[in-house]
Amino acid sequence: MVLTPSTTVKLGTPAPEFSLLDTEGEKVSLADFQGASAYLVMFICNHCPYVKHVAAELTRLGEDYQDRDVAVVAINANDAENYPDDSPERMKEEKVARSYTFPYLFDQTQEVAKAYQAACTPDFFLFDFNRRLIYHGQLDDSRPGNGVPVTGRDLRAALDATLAGKPVAPDQKPSMGCNIKWKK
16 A cells, blocks of 8 residues: 555646446446536545545535535546456445445546546545636545544535635645556
8 A cells, every 4th residue: 555645736727528437337427417516526446445444425425415516426547457356346336335326437548537637546626617626635634544533524625615606725635545556
């Protein structure tokens, strides 16, 4: 397990388009959510201990914000050949086990992760109504073994500010987690 921080992506960057298969084999694209108040794109996977640590909060985020006109998607870009726990079949099992209400997509070519400049799991990208990046930071201060409760405080504050029409605080701590498992 290599602790990797998220990269710095300039706020205001437009959301890269994508069209990926979900766990049911259906194509899902960013355009499917046209007109949402905000867009949350999360890079996660099944086997990462950092994602496992926050998975219940990811479920709560979906439940709490999808009904508030936030488009929420999760993308797994890991090399499933070398990390079979992150295969599409296992993603389907994970979605059911975690009760994820949002689409869980597989980025087989890893092109979407590269377009977003995703570096770790979990890695969070929040875009406004115009699909411009307004938050790229951590979920909260909790990490496996540090004793800090998982609350989603930082990401929830950004989501709440966006939905209230207020600016998101520019002081954003990078997310930390396992590096994306890139194909060689």
